[in-house]
Amino acid sequence: MVSIREFQNMMRRIYLARDSRRGPYGTYRWLSEELEELKEALDNGERAALQEEFADVIAWLASLANVLDVDLEKATLEKYDDRCPKCRASPCECPFRTKR
Amino acid sequence: MVSIREFQNMMRRIYLARDSRRGPYGTYRWLSEELEELKEALDNGERAALQEEFADVIAWLASLANVLDVDLEKATLEKYDDRCPKCRASPCECPFRTKR
Numbered sequence: 001m002v003s004i005r006e007f008q009n010m011m012r013r014i015y016l017a018r019d020s021r022r023g024p025y026g027t028y029r030w031l032s033e034e035l036e037e038l039k040e041a042l043d044n045g046e047r048a049a050l051q052e053e054f055a056d057v058i059a060w061l062a063s064l065a066n067v068l069d070v071d072l073e074k075a076t077l078e079k080y081d082d083r084c085p086k087c088r089a090s091p092c093e094c095p096f097r098t099k100r
Numbered sequence: 101m102v103s104i105r106e107f108q109n110m111m112r113r114i115y116l117a118r119d120s121r122r123g124p125y126g127t128y129r130w131l132s133e134e135l136e137e138l139k140e141a142l143d144n145g146e147r148a149a150l151q152e153e154f155a156d157v158i159a160w161l162a163s164l165a166n167v168l169d170v171d172l173e174k175a176t177l178e179k180y181d182d183r184c185p186k187c188r189a190s191p192c193e194c195p196f197r198t199k200r
Contacts, residue, residue, distance in 0.1 A: 002177060003101040004158070010182055014190045025143060026198050035135055042124060042168075054161070054170055055179035058104070061157055068142075070154055077102060079155035080109055091112045099128050 004073035011062040019063045027067050031060035104173035111162040119163045127167050131160035 002010075019027050038053035065072040079085050084092035102110075114173035119127050138153035165172040179185050 001102050001103040001105060002173060004107060005101060005102060007176065007180070010180060012178075014182075014184050017191055018196060022198055026128050028139060028142060032108055032135060032139075035132060039128060042128060049176035050127055050168065051181055052179055055158075055176045055177055057161055058158070058172065058176055059180055061154070062159070066153055068150065070151055071160065073102060073189065075151035076107065076155045076158055080107075080110060080114075080159055082114075082148055083115050089134050091117055096118060096121065098122055 004076060005056070005071070008062040008065060008072050011059055012066045015063050016066050019067045022067075024064065024067050027060065027064045031057070031064055034060050105120060105171070107158070108162040108172050110155070111159055112166045115163055116166050117165045122167075124164065124167050127160065127164045131164055134158060134160050 008040075022030070034053065034056040038050070038057055041050040041053045062072055064070075083090045084094060086092075086093045113149075130192040132137070134153065134156040138150070139158055141153045161165060162172055164170075183190045185193045186192075
């Protein structure tokens with residue numbers, strides 16, 4: 001088991017120097033490309049590739065949080081605390097929308 | 101502290117019925133929109149909004165993993181195990197690229 005914080009710290013140890021050099025927008029761009037690759041893996045239906053792309057998206061999200069000095073676990077738990085942040089129910093009871 | 105797995109389970113309890121109804125592509129689309137909102141928060145430099153958007157991106161990523169029956173923590177730790185998956189060093193020693 002690894003906490004969100006521990007994972008963010010792992011990314012910091014491995015990548016912070018490089019991520020800082022790349023900066024927030026360069027790091028965001030990379031995150032955005034990983035999300036495209038996740039879409040491709042979804043289209044192709046390749047299970048191993050799909051799992052790798054999930055790993056890459058959360059890794060780059062943690063990298064971006066590091067560059068911006070955001071505590072990803074704290075930010076996450078402040079918004080999602082076992083209930084839907086909008087309707088405050090679990091399971092969520094908000095009106096269902098397929099699109100926004 | 102919350103593990104990646106616990107957080108994914110929390111999202112499952114709150115949202116799985118809705119996420120399943122929306123399906124992988126509908127859920128992906130929403131994740132993609134959250135990433136755009138993260139970019140807007142980055143542009144605007146509003147700290148509270150930025151933190152919320154980080155929370156939303158990881159929440160929708162966990163939702164998508166639930167819909168696709170991917171174990172996000174397992175997928176993440178299989179790729180990122182305290183070293184760079186490419187050069188196997190920590191800190192990473194890969195050639196530096198700003199773009200791909």
